[in-house]
Amino acid sequence: MIRTPDQRLRVFVSSTLRELEPERRAARGAIERLRLAPVMFELGARPHPPRELYRAYLQQSDVFVGVYWQQYGWIAPGEDVSGLEDEYRMARADMPKLLYVKQPGERQERLHALLERIQHDDTASYKPFSTAEELAELIEADLATLLAERFDRSRAPAASPADTADTAATDRLPAPYTQLIGREREVAELLAWLDDSARRLITLAGPGGIGKSRLAIEVARLARERFDRVAFVALEHMRDADEVVPAIARALGVREMSDGPLADLIANARAGHRDLIVLDNFEQVMAAAPVIAALLADLPDATFLVTSRARLRVRGEYVFDVEPLGVPSDPAKGSVDEILDAPAVRLFGDRAQAADPRFTLTAENAEDVARICRALEGVPLAIELAAARVRALTPGVMLAKLDRVLPLLTTAARDVPERQRTIETTVQWSIDLLGADAGALFVRLGVFAGDFSLEAVEAIEAVGSWTADLLETLLELVDSSLLRQHDEAGMPFFSMLAPVREVATARFELGADAAVIRRAHADHYARLSVETEPLLRGTTQLAALARLQAERDNLRAGYRHLISLGEVDIVADAVWRLLLYWWIRTLLPEAKGWMEQILEAGVPLSGRTRAIALAFSSWVALLQPGSRVDQGPVEESIALFHAAGETFGEACARTVLSLACTSASPPDLHRAEQLERQAIELVVAHGDASFEGLFRGALGSVLLFQGRADEALTIFLAVLEHAIRIGDPFVESVTLTNAGWARLALGEAHPEVFARHLELSLRLGNEDGVGYAFEGLAACAILLSDVDRAGVLLGAAETARQRTGLIEQRSYITYQPFVDRMLASDRAAEFEAARARGRALSRRAALDLVLGAR
Template sequence: MSDRDERPGRTFLFGPFRLSTSKRVLLEGDRVVRLGGKAIEILIALLERAGELVSKRELVEIAWPDTFVVEANLTVQVAALRRALGEDDSANQYIVNSPGRGYRFVAPIRVIEKERPPLDQPASPEAHNLPAQLIRLVGRSEALRSMKQKLTDGRLLSIVGPPGVGKTSTALRLAETMLSQFRDGVWLIDLGSIADASLIASVIASALPIDVRSSDMLSGIAAALRYKSLLLVFDNCEHLIDGAAAAIGELLRSSGDIKALITSREPLRIEGEHVFRLPPLEVPPMATSLSPKDLMAYPAVQLFVERAAAIINDFELTDANAAFAAQICRELDGNPLAIEVAAARVDAFGVKGLAARIEDRMHLLADARRGTPARHRTIAAALEWSYQLLSERERHVLRCLGIFAGNFTLEAAVAVIPTTEGTDTASIIADLVCKSLVSVDIGSEGARFRLLEITKAFALAKLIEESERNELAVRLASCLTEMLRKYADGPKRVQTLRDAVQELDNVRGMLNWAFSPGGQPQAGIALTAAAVPVWLENSLLTECIVWTTKAIEALEAPAESEPSEMILKAAFGLAMMFTEGMTSQSREALNRSIELAGQLGDPQWELRARLGLVLFLHRRGDFKGALEGTKKIERLVADVGEPAALAMTKSVKSASLFFRAEYATALNLAREAHEYFRIHSDASHIGRWGLNHSIYAQCVMARSHWNLGRFDRTVLACLSAHSEAEKTGNPTSICQALSWCGVSLFLSLEDLDRAAGALQRFRQVAQDNNIKSYVFASIGYEGRLFFLRGEIEPAERLLREALSKLSGAQYDNVSIPFLGRLAELLAVDGRPEEGLLASAECLERTKATDALWLLPDALRIHGDVLAVLEGPDSRSAEAHLRESIEVSERQAALGWELRSAESLANFLRRKHQNEEASAVLGRTLGKFSEGLESIPFRRAKALLDELRRVASAEEARPSARKADPRV
């Protein structure tokens, strides 16, 4: 335990603030001031030595123990502290900088040695992804009250206004005040990083704590949010206004508990929208002599003074500078961003000098940007003016930062921006933060920087103007590619790949550039390949298909493109398989990836593609091909040398063996696979290998138990798989557990109540996430449930509908069993001729696909239908029923044997061969050691008791006839 962890908890009081050292929480009144952990540690260190100079070296060691960081990180953290404390008018009274030496806390403090009891501690923060707002929002109190009321009364509020007016900061503050009103949180979705409306759904999915697997991602998101209470904050909608309007409208229609707050330069113009046009800050009137005190009543002047005070410790509004401050605010039309930018240069030119420079440069920029809309000119002028006041090196760094479409780390910026001897990019970025040209968001994992949208557009325009964009884009694409490769190959790759979603805005920006005219497709191909694990791990499958398609189209013939093609084709095939189904495109892509991996000697990617192909073949019902594919996978595992790969191989092999009716071996392999995943719960499943193999293994276990006649263990295995799948929250995993070892097995056990409950959940998840194959399967299971309840008409309608749709989707391993169920129904309903066609097709397709696991039941059903059609003298019916028992015995498939023995016993009873019927059924029932209370066992036992009673009665009749003299 570190020394600071052993220190007694104390509370420091200063100004309106209260800092708890034990809880590491800063309060302003009752409001939590959200700061990162580094900033809190620095503040505690300064408070504990209040009045003393604390050196930069000491503060770096406190905030970053045992870690080397550049000094600019400390500058950034102190700037963040000052901004947070700047919510008080006397912020400059707290932390004073001693240039080159360190910092000193100078304000009066009071220390409480015993902290308040837990009741006074702030509540845990609600679920959200809102960035910390470190700057006080000036002049928006009335607007916030009005907007809050509109959003409380309605469901959609659009904050509309020109660039720089503060739409984003106002929306974020409004969202922050409403955190407690939404059970499932408040979530920011920034559309500023994308230029293609088709990616809106992907950006939404990556911002929300949901997992979507659907060919229609937006419908999947809407379904996932259907029963949630949350606020969605859509920022920067103007450039995708039609797509944003459509997406937001669909989400709002999906649930009555979702509300949306958007920022845009124009309204969405959809039903239910309330529009709030955010005006500039109020400025002092012209030609009016007002005192400094009177001027401070105007929000624009308040903002100017606060931002200037954050730069100059002793700055205040005086009789000498008040008129010039008012002039600056008027010249900038009360635009908050422009005022902030101007105030950041008070230290260099003074208030009077700033006023003169702004006035001189307004017409110059207007002339240079005649095509710029009038509403843009004021903020553009302010940015141009501030840009020209920077040193050449600062200008270079600022425009280079325009290459980032999203937020970025200090390390990424340093890596991307070209350096010259004697310059320190990190320090320059820290200076730009202090000058309000770069924003910083400080979270628990460190600082991430960003440019406000208008600043970003300005910097990018400058970059293009200087013909530097392509050079920077190449550097950033290369940096991102290398970064994502390290994430995928690192020891904690699962977590790092999940965290890497915060890099996707920059990835999208670079891919848009790379695949556009004048871009560099090869850089885009490399970046797409590196981003594949991030998309797969975070279930962004639709986005994966979009970019891999573009990258594949850009591939060139030379051999050096083959490694990228291998990765792209594998990712495309996996994503298509889960979203579009068992298409020829998916199969061809996986096969091409396998071919390339073999040629390139890359066992990792060959294994990944082969695992995907085996899953494809399982779903298609090509079990012979799947077993051959499994054998090829086994030969690769030794080369890969990864325990998770071995466990996943056991998982797919257990399934392949199950379909081959090798139940005991399949069960052992599935247990071994599941045990690995139980111990290594953080192992990547879907992201790297296309499936949650822990759930897959448990499904094999449950089905093997049923086929082996272990009915009690079947139920336990089903419930375990369901529980684990629900904990993952992954729709595909939930559907898999509920379908393959849930509804179907509960129906086989004739536990209709459990089957109905599982079916309801299965259907809900499948429909909500638009997972078509499972939706179709749920229709068939519902038909089977109706049949077991004796409702023939709806049962037939649903079974036929399921068969039609499953056939179109090529999900043969599900459709073939439903053919048998339809045949049974038709025979019971007095239509054995129709039933015979269905049962014959079921048996023929079972044999053709080598689905040995299904063979005993297909034989039994065909025999039962023949018995109804041809009567008790049907030799063919009896032959099929006896063959079904023989096959079941060879497979040790006691579950199927019980069904076949019951059918044969009933057939023999109709022929009055009760003694043989009793022997057949008794031999099978005697093999059971569990499941004796299950409905199938009890029904068969009741039949056996009846057969024995009749057989005993028949035995008694001959002796009675001999004793009767009349015989």
């Protein structure tokens, strides 16, 4: 192009105006002495808003000069940043940036933060200065050097861009066979990352089959207009790191024309071009990571988007962890619409319909599909392989076969890479890349049944020592996407996706040391039960519940193994110590199941173990509708606890017997009161503040059933103060609902009490408490003559009870009179219609009805 005399290079000058007025004059003089054109805010007519003006100026400029001192600049109404920062952000990636900071200075906080980011911008020159005269000298010298460098590069001796670059090369992205589903958030976030000039090496990291390549292709496709060229480099068949740079050169259309380094040819050929280079399946050539880091410096205008099962672990890398697709929450608790909207379910439906056009997602099969997606933990490849089986299996039959997922997850498609024909080969592909220590540890981790803590890994490592540095080896497994790391209750936890875990488990079972490791695993989780017991009370309750919930599958596996060895006393003790966990998390039927296994194990039981088993079994039976409880086993439990000298156990057994007396037909409320008072004496002597509050509340309930509502309320209010004082949310939640029923018995409706109980129940994960809250709120609505709301809430309560399968008989005694009153009124039909609507509500909709935005 032939320039006319007035088309000089334009240099945009960015700074605050008043505090740097002398410096701006000096910068203008330096630019004009080089016969360049200064582009400055104060030099042009301004019939436009300032933001539009400087953005237009920037678009027409060739070089960016930034001058900074103390002030961050004015932030216009409706904007997040000042014009000063906006100008720096808007400077094109291919625009040379010369930045100068005046010294000394007391800089505003936001300017300090901006300068810290600028210092890490490896596409910019960054220098200090003290006076306007020094600034002028720096700008004049730097602009002259910049022009000389650009001229030298344009006539590089090795080859010119015309010699080395294939001008006919165009973007070569693989054409995807299928629509990308469920990744809208990830695509948007990655496109924003590509707009950030600081993020020039982005690694999409994740296990095999998670959808890294498909996501990278979609992001690159949508980002085409932002780059001069998009190059896709497939590395899946490479094993030699030396092949990577030639592959990049071919993708960019750069031809090797001399004996010089190929990286230099690429740098010369693509100088000044903003390229996006996609490197797919980089885990195959991890030794080339330093080469990519060097190219990052040689190609200052390029961005690398890498997919890999392991992180590159080089400077400048930004890792984007590709997670599984979102799966529905518990399908039993969600509506059909919520299930069908889950990304994993949408993917299953799309791929299943591609396999068999007759297949459609319906209300009838939605729950089965949701459970399949949950079992496969949202792994896209696993879901696609499973969906292809709808030609032979219904979702219901497929779900039944998912106990062992690997045989089901295969494909006969001829155009699928061998490593993706089955989930098992996909996992094997990652295992083959591990070092010896990591491979050995991976096999031993097959002992774990679900998420596991660092402490648990240390416990099994103590019996084998398969690695010199456990933390470093775990990190290798995390970086290789075979393990996933997260924090729970302030502790590091690890997990494996279902297909990975099944491979690890299968290999573990074949190991010579499997029996020793399994025993170490079981002993650790028995100890965990003992150590966690005191933490389930008071202010540590929520964290302890989260810890146990995170490791629940391993607790179960440990208990099963100990029972198989005849170590039933250890299991009974462990289960008993976690009484509050089973109770709060509505898992009491599971605890009863352990007790039944212990009683049926055919091994001698200690008196304490038998007492625990009888107490648990009797208590849970009382919570299961329609059960008739024989008081004999509870009486025996009390005697056995007493003989063993365990006051806490005896207090619990007496409370269970009190509950049985209250629930009997007719109820024996006098004996129930006596038993509860005895229980309180025992637990006070034991010194357990949480159970003291729970047992005093149980006494208040007995008094309430006796018609002594005033006395009961006095007890409940005292217990509520006690619960808040000791910081125990479960005692507080139980007492709130008791106090709400006492007030209802006195003719007062306090729905806010039950709403607070509901909030606490949700925090605790106490699904049983949700049912109690809805029942109390329904009774309040009846007392307040809000018939429609009462019916809806009672219907929602009934659905909640169906989910848990539990209902305390005493709860029925309190709310049923309110229901009978409505059924006998002239608004019974309206009430029943609302009740039916409430039963059909999803859990989320019912909670929204009560809590709204909360």
